[in-house]
Amino acid sequence: MVELFSPTNCFFRRSIISADQFDTKSIEQVCKAARFVDTGPQIFGEALKGKILITYFYQESTRTRLSFEACMHRLGGDVISTTDAARTSSALKGETLEHTMAVISGYGDVIVLRHTEEGSAAIAAEKSIVPVINGGDGPGEHPTQALVDLYTLWSTLGRLDNLRIAVVGDLLYGRTVHSLVKALALYPGNSVVCVTDPELALPKDLATSVQAKGLKIAETQDLGEAVRSVDVVYMTRIQLNLFKDKVKKELEVKAATEEELERLVEERVADFKARTEGKYILYRRLLPDIDELAEDEGLVWVMHPMPILWEIPREVDSYRGSIYIRQARENAMAVKRALLLMVLGA
Numbered sequence: 001m002v003e004l005f006s007p008t009n010c011f012f013r014r015s016i017i018s019a020d021q022f023d024t025k026s027i028e029q030v031c032k033a034a035r036f037v038d039t040g041p042q043i044f045g046e047a048l049k050g051k052i053l054i055t056y057f058y059q060e061s062t063r064t065r066l067s068f069e070a071c072m073h074r075l076g077g078d079v080i081s082t083t084d085a086a087r088t089s090s091a092l093k094g095e096t097l098e099h100t101m102a103v104i105s106g107y108g109d110v111i112v113l114r115h116t117e118e119g120s121a122a123i124a125a126e127k128s129i130v131p132v133i134n135g136g137d138g139p140g141e142h143p144t145q146a147l148v149d150l151y152t153l154w155s156t157l158g159r160l161d162n163l164r165i166a167v168v169g170d171l172l173y174g175r176t177v178h179s180l181v182k183a184l185a186l187y188p189g190n191s192v193v194c195v196t197d198p199e200l201a202l203p204k205d206l207a208t209s210v211q212a213k214g215l216k217i218a219e220t221q222d223l224g225e226a227v228r229s230v231d232v233v234y235m236t237r238i239q240l241n242l243f244k245d246k247v248k249k250e251l252e253v254k255a256a257t258e259e260e261l262e263r264l265v266e267e268r269v270a271d272f273k274a275r276t277e278g279k280y281i282l283y284r285r286l287l288p289d290i291d292e293l294a295e296d297e298g299l300v301w302v303m304h305p306m307p308i309l310w311e312i313p314r315e316v317d318s319y320r321g322s323i324y325i326r327q328a329r330e331n332a333m334a335v336k337r338a339l340l341l342m343v344l345g346a
């Protein structure tokens, strides 16, 4: 079993930048490796002794950074970390990401990077002398979250094909959805119902490319109807932070002063909020009422990459199909331990 982590594994000494890198074989390896570290007899408490994980985060994070760091500690490795690189690193002095990565990659064995810019993880991987794991690059991708999501589907439903999934909320800026639909397109028979405002639809290029691979995509703005037709509802929050980053970039050229820029950004954000807030909420009454039944038949599984804001009311937390806590806690810890072992070898 430990050959899952030997140099023959799909991710050994490789950067993980996009779900475009995945195939059914590598996803299967990750799922099996995650199950093995989670439930297997083998203890990996010393497996990464002497290795250093660098977490370099230019953008806010709770789970991604802490779970990777916790996993590295659990595996006996060390962690060095910058949590607010945009303000506390030499980025503030104007240093390029290329220079930063070229240098700091000599300080450790693997880097988990989160950045505000789409494409930044690919640039970092080019300059780094150690593997880079993309922990979210602006509105681009979040491939390790997709692996957590796939492991959650695989371990809960027992398959990754012939799934019917509603993806709800912010599909434009939701990088976890971008990576997930790419992965779902690798399997036969999967269909996705996009439940969102037209302003927040999946990026066109992405929708076209996954459809060309065979993923069926439907659209609706009726969440209740979508819930009745699927096995899984994958909720997301409206990504106001990413929307704000993008708007700021767009308006930078128009604004004469910092104050004017601030005001223009606030106006656009307020308008956007008014149009989207309160929409696409998964009320308990939209879910099949089968909490009394022993079987899972008819249950709709509720997933979310988290953080959850208003889109899932607290009453849904106790619904039997709600698996977002397990997804973000046990499953994320299993997948990220597996990934660190695969990338670094054990």
Ligand code: NCD
Binding pocket: 063, 064, 136, 142, 145, 175, 176, 237, 239, 305, 306, 307
């Ligand atoms: C997401 C992210 O940052 O992309 N969270 C995560 O890492 N699991 C989702 C979000 O911020 O809404």
